[in-house]
Amino acid sequence: MVTTGTSDLVARRARRVAERVADPELPMLTLADLGVLRGVEVGADGTVVARLTPTYSGCPAMAEMRADVAARLREAGFERVEIRTELDPPWTTEWITPAGRRKLAEHGIAPPGPVRRRPAGPVPLELSVTRRAVSCPRCGSADTEETSRFASTSCKALWRCRGCLEPFEYVKEI
Known part of the structure; x- marks a missing residue:
């Protein structure tokens, strides 16, 4: 059985591995630099769960990001890996x-x-850029x-x- 202290150490180690994965479209950035890596936790059964948020819905690089994070975690010795996509809250360049x-x-x-914040409610029509x-x-x-x-x-x-x-x-x- 994994104790909480051990689980925290494993999660921190897994996070360090996931943080070093490069973005496939902007390879000078890691997924952590880009703010796409939302978190890394270890489940009660020892599964490492990494959470990613795409920069855009339908982002074509998301499948590669998921595969790269999973591969790097497995290469680092984590046998059970799960990659979850989180859409809420949506990614913003502020991340x-x-x-x-x-x-x-x-x-x-x-x-x-x-980012220019808009008030809640209907989106105003802008005729000029x-x-x-x-x-x-x-x-x-x-x-x-x-x-x-x-x-x-x-x-x-x-x-x-x-x-x-x-x-x-x-x-x-x-």
Whole structure:
């Protein structure tokens, strides 16, 4: 039988393993950096349960994330592994850690800004697009422009810096 103290040690060890799994679409980030890894616990029967939240509903990388976490935990010696998907509360870019934001910028991807909160109730119709200034992750200039609302993944947009003329991706706020 696993005691509570032992279970806590096992859960912490399993968490350390799961925290190091890289995101398949943003490999400079771990799932912990991205805020997708919600938790790791050990059940009464010794099963390691890792909980993940997708960045978007229908995120195509979710199956790979689940498989990667399960494989890494099994490689670390955990025999019984279960990966659960949690949709509530939904993921938000605010869950990206400061280290994750720094890593994005270091790799030429502008990290998301703060999420604009809407009041509860009906969603107002917006006829114009208003976006915050996005600083170039290469030179820091705020003189940038969006060239495409869509990039290599659905969570990013393409931008260009008018200062250094370099294109870059930007992680959209959610």
